[in-house]
Amino acid sequence: MATPTNEMTRSNSTDSSALSNIMVNNAAADEGSSDDLPNSTPATSLPDGGSVGSAKSRVHAIDPLPEESSRRPKRARTGPSTYNVKSLLDAQEGAGSSSSRNVSGLTGRTLVDDKDDGALLGKKDDDGTIPMDWVPTELPPRKSGKLQRRPSVRDKVKKAANKVGQVLGKRGRDAMEAGKRKLGMNEVEESPKQSKIMRELDMGPKGVLDEMDLSDDEFVAPPPRPAKRAKIEAATAKELSKPTAPPLKISSGKQEKTWQVQGLYVGQDVGMDPAKKGGQKKLQKKRPGSAGSDGSTKPAADETKAEEAEPAGQKASYITLPMFEYLDKTRDFKIPFDIYAPSLKKGDEKPKDWKQVNKNRLVGEARELWEMEKLPSSMPPSNSDEQGCGDDCLNRVMQYECNDDNCSLNAELCSNRAFSELAARTQKGGRFDVGVEVLQTGNRGFGVRSCRTFKAGQIIMEYTGEIISEGECQRRMRDEYKDKQCYYLMELERGLVIDGTKGSMARFINHSCSPNCEVRMVKVNNTPRMAVFAAEQGIMTGQELTYDYNFDNFGATKQVCHCGAENCRGFLSKRLNATERKKLEREENDRKRKAAEEAQKNAESEARKKKINTDRGSGWRGWLAVDDPETKERLRAEKREREEAEKNSSRAQRLAARRQSLPAAAPAEKPARVLKKKNSARRKTTHLEEKAATAEPEEEARETSVTESTSLTTTHTRTVSRGSKFHEELDRPTTAQTQTSTITKRTEVSVSTTELLDDEGTLGDSEPSSKEAGEEVREQAEPSKKGLSRTASKGKDVMKSVGEAVRKGLKGIERAPSGSKMRQSTLSFAKIE
Numbered sequence: 001m002a003t004p005t006n007e008m009t010r011s012n013s014t015d016s017s018a019l020s021n022i023m024v025n026n027a028a029a030d031e032g033s034s035d036d037l038p039n040s041t042p043a044t045s046l047p048d049g050g051s052v053g054s055a056k057s058r059v060h061a062i063d064p065l066p067e068e069s070s071r072r073p074k075r076a077r078t079g080p081s082t083y084n085v086k087s088l089l090d091a092q093e094g095a096g097s098s099s100s101r102n103v104s105g106l107t108g109r110t111l112v113d114d115k116d117d118g119a120l121l122g123k124k125d126d127d128g129t130i131p132m133d134w135v136p137t138e139l140p141p142r143k144s145g146k147l148q149r150r151p152s153v154r155d156k157v158k159k160a161a162n163k164v165g166q167v168l169g170k171r172g173r174d175a176m177e178a179g180k181r182k183l184g185m186n187e188v189e190e191s192p193k194q195s196k197i198m199r200e201l202d203m204g205p206k207g208v209l210d211e212m213d214l215s216d217d218e219f220v221a222p223p224p225r226p227a228k229r230a231k232i233e234a235a236t237a238k239e240l241s242k243p244t245a246p247p248l249k250i251s252s253g254k255q256e257k258t259w260q261v262q263g264l265y266v267g268q269d270v271g272m273d274p275a276k277k278g279g280q281k282k283l284q285k286k287r288p289g290s291a292g293s294d295g296s297t298k299p300a301a302d303e304t305k306a307e308e309a310e311p312a313g314q315k316a317s318y319i320t321l322p323m324f325e326y327l328d329k330t331r332d333f334k335i336p337f338d339i340y341a342p343s344l345k346k347g348d349e350k351p352k353d354w355k356q357v358n359k360n361r362l363v364g365e366a367r368e369l370w371e372m373e374k375l376p377s378s379m380p381p382s383n384s385d386e387q388g389c390g391d392d393c394l395n396r397v398m399q400y401e402c403n404d405d406n407c408s409l410n411a412e413l414c415s416n417r418a419f420s421e422l423a424a425r426t427q428k429g430g431r432f433d434v435g436v437e438v439l440q441t442g443n444r445g446f447g448v449r450s451c452r453t454f455k456a457g458q459i460i461m462e463y464t465g466e467i468i469s470e471g472e473c474q475r476r477m478r479d480e481y482k483d484k485q486c487y488y489l490m491e492l493e494r495g496l497v498i499d500g501t502k503g504s505m506a507r508f509i510n511h512s513c514s515p516n517c518e519v520r521m522v523k524v525n526n527t528p529r530m531a532v533f534a535a536e537q538g539i540m541t542g543q544e545l546t547y548d549y550n551f552d553n554f555g556a557t558k559q560v561c562h563c564g565a566e567n568c569r570g571f572l573s574k575r576l577n578a579t580e581r582k583k584l585e586r587e588e589n590d591r592k593r594k595a596a597e598e599a600q601k602n603a604e605s606e607a608r609k610k611k612i613n614t615d616r617g618s619g620w621r622g623w624l625a626v627d628d629p630e631t632k633e634r635l636r637a638e639k640r641e642r643e644e645a646e647k648n649s650s651r652a653q654r655l656a657a658r659r660q661s662l663p664a665a666a667p668a669e670k671p672a673r674v675l676k677k678k679n680s681a682r683r684k685t686t687h688l689e690e691k692a693a694t695a696e697p698e699e700e701a702r703e704t705s706v707t708e709s710t711s712l713t714t715t716h717t718r719t720v721s722r723g724s725k726f727h728e729e730l731d732r733p734t735t736a737q738t739q740t741s742t743i744t745k746r747t748e749v750s751v752s753t754t755e756l757l758d759d760e761g762t763l764g765d766s767e768p769s770s771k772e773a774g775e776e777v778r779e780q781a782e783p784s785k786k787g788l789s790r791t792a793s794k795g796k797d798v799m800k801s802v803g804e805a806v807r808k809g810l811k812g813i814e815r816a817p818s819g820s821k822m823r824q825s826t827l828s829f830a831k832i833e
């Protein structure tokens, strides 16, 4: 060692732990005993020549924790290959009281500690270095028996928290504990005793204390884990021992039935398995007092067994099963509302043109008409306290709602405060509170349904909308709603109408001739308001709300009612009083009687037609060639009989009588009489058309010469009703006129006539238009070149007679004195049937 240095070097050990390989010159405090120290430790590999001079100083190599040195430390460090012990010591001294930590982060009790200089390192040399000849005589015992790590942040916080906890009050400590719990710091609450044990025990890297019960002073080994089966048995036994819970069935490997602790099966025997065949029967047998399957009332064997198994009284504590009780009873059953009539769901049709407005709104001139009357203060009758503002309440009679100003009762006692009750109820806004919902009906559009019950007279909802004048109502009906099928108009007060098109849900309430609601006006704080109230019978949950519209038909047509009530009036129309109803009933009966008669007539005529067909003989098969002489003879006889019967029939007799009563045909010698017009005898006919096709003025005719023939062609068109006789009239038309009437059938006859004129050229006495009875008419007539035209077979006879008359007339012309003036005319007759 030629050059002693004041250095520490790393040993050549493969272990890189700085702790285990640093060779220090321990200036032992106990100098006297230093010689006694066994020099078992090999010389340091770093002989410090500088310090060799001290006889007491010997280098002593520390062999700390050999068992640990073989292990790799948790935090391997790579550092400089050599350490300058002086500089290290200087650094430690500079650190002052906090020098318990060395650069490695380990507490320096095993290394150099200023406080323990005397104990550990002995006296330092004057220059502050450790004498190299120092040999540690004895290391002080370690306090914890384990090397300590520097405290982590968590430990520090915990420590600080403990300190703070000591000065805090209870609430503060609780808060602290909660905080610690949050930080996960109070997993193990160490008792002072435990702490001691903990301190004394080396827990090792795996923490052997995990397995130990630290609450006892003595170590008690934990009991061995029970086998799985034993565990189950123990648990089952524990369960069964509970008095209230139903006993559990021990698993047999199959899926177990779980017995409910509450509900339908509570109280049932454990052995009963309803899934098994006959389980139900067994239960029925067990019903106390019920007859067995054989009809006897002896208790069933199972029941006896069950009674034996259970102490008396315990069984009685079970509730009897309602499902079997009720098998014996009959009662009305109603499926709950939410099952048979679920509410509107997503996707259900909703009203389209509805804007919900839950408050009335005055529109247009209705503002002026709005009456703001002062309510008279109510005068409740003397017994109002008992009646609670019932039917005797003056306010109620006058349709005023009571309030604190006009009623002496308080709100709890007064029953005439419907609107304030409604406001209080619907304020919460729940379905039950509102109590109604809109739904689609089968054939009446949307309707309103109750979601709760309403007692008789209870307010259900308010009918709100736009308040308009009657004039505005008419206008809207005419212009805006003319194409609509549904109207939402309701008369509120004189001259005012509520239009619920933009209004509350009440506008969807449909009509019924047998309603369950009524609509009334009530004045609330001087304001008229309309509301729907439950009728006498009250309303059940799920019922459709209806009231009687007592409809004044705005439109021309009545709307058919589909309310389905027994007393349905058939239309959405006004209610009638007794007289009106009787009148309507009479009319209805008349209508029905006529319809029945008509139906009977039709039936009879049908039967007659059928009879005619069948009268031809049941064997009638159409025309057949009959060769059999016998059959021929029979048929002939039948025919004769029929003819005979026809002859004797009432119709034939009537015809014969008429024939006899008819006058003999007009004598041929007096044709002019046929043509002569006899006003008195003239039969009135209906004129369809009377038209002068060509009519020359009379003056013109008069001016013509004797030889000149004036042609006047006149077309007479006459109407004759069916079956009437035709009366030909050769009137000379004076003016052209046209009249119209109904045409049924038309027959036309055209006749050309030549009229004789007197010397002055006038028709004189012979003028047919003079219409004098018995007047002689001298006429010259000849058939028109066109001849007689006929357009119908019935006109044939008429034509004949006219033609005959005309021919006769020609004879007269032949006899006429020469030089007579003549006027020719063509007359057309038309027969309209």
Ligand SMILES: C[S@@+](CC[C@H](N)C(=O)[O-])C[C@H]1O[C@@H](n2cnc3c(N)ncnc32)[C@H](O)[C@@H]1O
Pocket: 443, 444, 445, 446, 447, 485, 486, 487, 488, 507, 508, 509, 510, 511, 512, 559, 560, 561, 562, 563, 572
């Ligand atoms: C005030 S609205 C009622 C709500 C209407 N159902 C809707 O869907 O908007 C009146 C209309 O409903 C129909 N309505 C109401 N009750 C009816 C009934 N009993 N029979 C037929 N239609 C009815 C008529 O078209 C009537 O004009």
